[in-house]
Amino acid sequence: MFYDLNVPWAPTSPDLPRTVAFLNELGYNVIALSHTHSGKFPQSQPNPIPENPFPKHPNLQILRRITVILDDPSQNHRLAALTSAYDIVALRPTNEKLLLQACKELDCDLISVDLSQRMGYHFKHKTVGLAIQRGIFLEINYSASINDITARRNLIGNAAALIRATRGRGIVISSEARRALGVRGPFDVINLATLWGLSQDKGREAMDGLPRLVVAQAKLKRTSFRGVIDVVVNEPPRGNKRRAEDAAGPSDQPEPEASPEGNQKTEAPPRLSKKARKALARASKS
Amino acid sequence: MVRYKARYLLITIHYPTEPAPPGSNPTLPFTHPSHPSLTKQSLSNLIRDSLALQFGDYGAGAAGNMTVKYFSPVTSTGIIKVSRAHYRMLWASLTFMKEVMGRGAVVSVVRVSGTIKKVQIEATRRAKEGIRRARGVGGEGVGLDVMDILDDDGDGDEGSGDEE
Known part of the structure; x- marks a missing residue:
């Protein structure tokens, strides 16, 4: 299972179906088709990406994501409202x-x-570690480095710095390819990751294990x-058990007892079994 | 004296921005033939150029001992031999190739092996799978061209595989 969590959504572009x-x-x-948004949010904004834009590929699961560009610390981005409209909410701090702020508290x-530009600052382990502790991963987009030489230089340097700061943990690699030419095969990308200083197995994790966690x-x-x-x-319960385990792992809430209850149609809170009630109490504490 | 250790890379060249060639099978939209003048020699020159661009003189020298063992412009498939110490460098320069003979291209490595035989087997397997896919949906008329091409190549690969 390989993931590419960033394919820019451009409804008018003829390249997208091809990509x-x-x-x-x-x-x-x-x-994941990604809609990028910067600036102010209107009161209510519907999701511009349709539910299933490419029915031609039955083996391909397509998610919808929003990338919010953060450039004003005082602005309220209504992130909570976005979570219900999109499958993934990503932030791009400038x-x-x-x-x-994004690593520490934003939802x-x-x-x-954006690693393809010159960064004015260094990644600190303290900062990025906060995000990884909360179960929020950091993304590297490789596509810019394929077209442009300066972007390639910056990306190699910045990606190496980011990997050094995170000690190789919690990195997700995706393409952000605007054209089909900017996409590379999963194993080619893993090889690129080894060039940036990620080991082979961590590189593979960045392409399939961790994105799966993000989605789950x-x-x-x-x-x-x-x-x-x-x-x-x-x-059917089989898919769910897996997903429940995924979520329990990184968020530090080992709730193996709770997940089977969840599978068997849990209804309103008063009907919960003893185990589930305990689980709830623990969850609300943390 | 220590033996020279090598890696063999099986590569495929895709031309994703081009429309499918006329008369080809709709189930295989990304199997374009390369230009017939793209030979082993010219491909190796292209790769050397890319190496020099990505890794400078050092890269071109260190991984420059690579040879293109096989290339078929009809299926856009090839096998490259390179020393084991530098195969990642070569692979990265393949990944960063943007175009092949003026056509926008994506070069992807589909198999890495220490022996050429396993790479050959994989190439044959992929060719066969392509034929199966084309037969599965294409029907009689549509799939014919691609099947002919792939059949020829598949047989050729099998032949050389048997000899070893």
Whole structure:
């Protein structure tokens, strides 16, 4: 299972269907179409990406993501409202203060710094470590480095710095390719990651294990009660157990007892079993 | 004396921005033939150029001992041999190649092995799978061209595989 969590959504671009088809051909299984938003948010904004834009690829799971560009610390981005409309919410901080804010307290699933430009600051382990502790991963987008030589230089340097700061943990690699030519095969990208200083297995994790966690966590955040208990209607239990385990791991809430309850159609809180009630109490404490 | 250790890379060249060639099978939209003048020699020159661009003189010298063992412009598939110490460098310079003979291209490595035989087997397997995919949906008329091409190549690969 390979993931590409950043394919820019451009409804008018004729290249997008081609890019998606090519990603499918190269062996990606899950991609996320990304809508980038900067500046002020209107009162209510519908999701511009349709539910299933490319029905032609049955093997490809397509998610919808929003990338919010942070450039004003005082602005309220209504991130909570966004979480219900999109599958993944990513933040792109433009300076060090905002990066710290995003790592520390903002409610999101992914932090994606634009590494193809010269950074005015250094990544600190303290800052990025905060994000990883909260289960929010950092994203490297490689596509800019394929077209442009200066972007390539910056990306190699910045990615190496980021990997050094995170000690190789919590890195997700995706493309941000605007054209089909900017996409590379999953194993080619893993090889690039070894060039940046990530080991081979960590590179592979960055392409399949960790993005899967991001997607699973994001899904749990949206559908479940405090990320612990999910109401499941008419769904075979096998997929769910897996997902529940995923969420329990990084968020430091080992709740193996709670997940089977979640699978068996948990209803309103008073009907919960003893185990589930305990789980709830623990979740609300933390 | 220590033996010279090598890695063999099986590569495929995609031309993703071009429309499918006329008469080709719709199930294989990304299998374009390369230009017939793209030979082993010219491909190796292209790769050397890319190496020099990405890694400078040092890279061109260190990984420059690579040879293109096989290249078929019809299926855009090739095998490259390079010393084991530098295969990642070569791989990265393949990844960063933007175009091949003026056409926008994506070069992807599909198999790395220490022996050429395993790479050959993989190439044959992929060619066969391509034929299966084309047969699966294409029907009689549509799939014919691609199947002919792939069949030829598949047989050729099998032949050389058997000899070893």
